[in-house]
Amino acid sequence: GGFLYSHLQQKVRNAEALAQKYKQQQEALSAQLQVVYEHRSRLERSLQKERGEHKKTKEDFLVYKLEAQEALNKEKQDSMNRYGALSSQHKILKNQHEDVKKQLLDLQLQHNSLKLEHRKTLETHSQKYAQLQQEKDSEVANLQDTVFKLREESKLLRKAHQDVHSQLLNAQAQMEEFRQLKEALQKMPSFK
Helix, strand or coil, X not given: CHHHHXXXXXXXXXXXXXXXXXXXXXXXXXXXXXXXXXXXXXXXXXXXXXXXXXXXXXXXXXXXXXXXXXXXXXXXXXXXXXXXXXHHHHHHHHHHHHHXXXXXXXXXXXXXXXXHHHHHHHHHHHHHHHHHHHHHHXXXXXXXXXXXXXXXXXXXXXXXXXXXXXXXXXXXXXXXXXHHHHHHXXXXXXXX
């Protein structure tokens, strides 16, 4: 009985020691579990916060996407309007270009026609000028001959004038001599 009692006490002590060990392990596990729960709680709060932020970010993104889509649509509409205006302007400028091109072609044809007419006129004027120059040269030659003849005639007339003048002087001298002679004769008594 003593041996059994002793054996049972030993078993009880062993059981108590084992119970103490399990209790310590349970406390350690409880502590670890508490840490895990706290960590999980922090993670859940963090996840909730992340979800809230993600939701806000998603909402912000949707708003941004909507605004960007509206801005893009507006830009597209503005671009289409600008393109339409530029297209109309291009059409007008193209028509103006065609008109200017046609005018240029007409002016080139007119210029060529005027150039040809100018060349013909220049040739006619050159021919007329050559003819007039020839006539002028001929007239100048005739005038030079006439001037030469007139000079010769003038010389002859001058000489004839001098001869006449000399004759006149001689006649005057003779008249003077006759007058003196007449006066002398009138003074003579025998003449009276």
